[in-house]
Amino acid sequence: MRSMTSPIDHHAEVLSLSNIKVQYGHRTVLDQIEFSIHAGEFIGLIGANGAGKTTLLHVILGLLKPNEGTIHVNGQLMSHSSKQIGYVPQRIHLDPDTPLRARDLVALGIDGTRFGFPLPSREKRQVVDEILHAVGAYSFADSPVGKLSLGEQQRLLIAQALLTNPRILLLDEPLSSLDIRSTHEVVQLVSHVAKSRGIAVLFVAHDMNPLLGVMDKIIYVANGKTAIGTVDEVIRKDVLSQLYGYEVEVLTILDRILIVGGKEDAIHTEV
Numbered sequence: 001m002r003s004m005t006s007p008i009d010h011h012a013e014v015l016s017l018s019n020i021k022v023q024y025g026h027r028t029v030l031d032q033i034e035f036s037i038h039a040g041e042f043i044g045l046i047g048a049n050g051a052g053k054t055t056l057l058h059v060i061l062g063l064l065k066p067n068e069g070t071i072h073v074n075g076q077l078m079s080h081s082s083k084q085i086g087y088v089p090q091r092i093h094l095d096p097d098t099p100l101r102a103r104d105l106v107a108l109g110i111d112g113t114r115f116g117f118p119l120p121s122r123e124k125r126q127v128v129d130e131i132l133h134a135v136g137a138y139s140f141a142d143s144p145v146g147k148l149s150l151g152e153q154q155r156l157l158i159a160q161a162l163l164t165n166p167r168i169l170l171l172d173e174p175l176s177s178l179d180i181r182s183t184h185e186v187v188q189l190v191s192h193v194a195k196s197r198g199i200a201v202l203f204v205a206h207d208m209n210p211l212l213g214v215m216d217k218i219i220y221v222a223n224g225k226t227a228i229g230t231v232d233e234v235i236r237k238d239v240l241s242q243l244y245g246y247e248v249e250v251l252t253i254l255d256r257i258l259i260v261g262g263k264e265d266a267i268h269t270e271v
């Protein structure tokens with residue numbers, strides 16, 4: 001595992017997408033998608049329901065081949081799924097009586113992925129303990145997973161994804177079932193992981209507000225296109241109106257950003 005203290009080259013480009021186009025049948029869902037992300041960056045991938053966020057994640061994960069365009073991971077053309085990319089699903093559906101401890105769930109990330117051969121159990125335990133500490137989950141390492149809160153389960157999924165020592169971490173709407181406190185904790189944890197381990201984070205959400213304090217950049221998806229930049233550069237009336245193809249307003253109310261669509265049939269608010 002990369003050392004927590006090793007120097008991180010924050011300028012290293014770890015992922016770049018060039019001219020990506022995805023069609024389902026005759027329908028174009030993503031078109032001319034171009035962006036690059038760098039080591040240690042926390043990027044929010046934001047867009048309304050159906051905007052194409054999951055499709056974009058699937059393309060980056062190598063699960064879906066784009067109709068056009070290329071992806072480079074660490075400067076290498078990606079031809080199939082890359083072990084440099086870790087993935088955290090939205091949530092896991094666990095029976096409360098699942099006979100699996102938290103540490104067993106995390107250990108599933110080792111077997112067959114990171115090392116390619118079975119690790120001796122003592123070493124495996126060390127690796128799992130280290131990662132449980134890193135995500136603040138050591139205190140419930142021996143608890144049955146089905147009895148843990150959704151926020152605690154989310155920490156385990158993040159731990160599991162980190163075991164493969166990825167350069168890039170993709171999180172697919174990890175906040176969707178969490179309360180305000182767990183939301184804050186998971187966002188802070190992922191931000192810490194990105195900075196301390198030099199991992200580039202692509203964090204999918206349809207509400208940007210919980211990420212406002214930690215995002216280095218935002219990738220906003222709408223109308224099959226993306227805009228990338230700092231929040232101040234992207235979340236502007238002119239940029240978003242051009243992206244949506246019709247006029248939208250950006251409102252700030254009590255430190256929350258709302259995007260309101262101008263067409264009666266396309267009202268969209270980011271709340």
Ligand SMILES: Nc1ncnc2c1ncn2[C@@H]1O[C@H](COP(=O)(O)OP(=O)(O)OP(=O)(O)O)[C@@H](O)[C@H]1O
Nearest residue numbers: 024025029047048049050051052053054055056206
């Ligand atoms: N396999 C598929 N076949 C046909 N259309 C699809 C397929 N998968 C997704 N779509 C359509 O593509 C569009 C983008 O879907 P996608 O799931 O990527 O959006 P999303 O931004 O992740 O949405 P949500 O926030 O609701 O999860 C949607 O209109 C969806 O209905």
